[in-house]
Amino acid sequence: MSLPIKHTPENQEFTVSQDGYSAELSYSLPTEGVIDFTHTFVEEGLRGQGIGDELAKAGLAYAREKKLKVRTTCSFMASYVAQHPDYQDLVEAC
Incomplete structure (x- = not known):
């Protein structure tokens, strides 16, 4: 999917709009x-x-990058990262 x-x-934020609907991923630094x-x-x-x-x-x-x-x-992002081991190197150590 592209x-x-x-x-x-x-x-x-990261956003996408399609067919009159939208979605977003918000973040802070x-x-x-x-x-x-x-x-x-x-x-x-x-x-x-x-x-x-x-x-x-x-x-x-x-x-x-x-x-x-x-x-x-x-919680969605926590679950996504937990299910994808290739992103574990990005996770901040507690």
């Missing part, structure tokens, strides 16, 4: 070198299509 995911750093994925929302009309997963991949690719450690305050 979606036009838009990253808007000034709003600290709580300390230098750390990104905290705080909220994921997918409108009803886009649910069940893997859009949340695509947003997660985009956010995690950004973290890797910028060499940021990842926090997952968002």
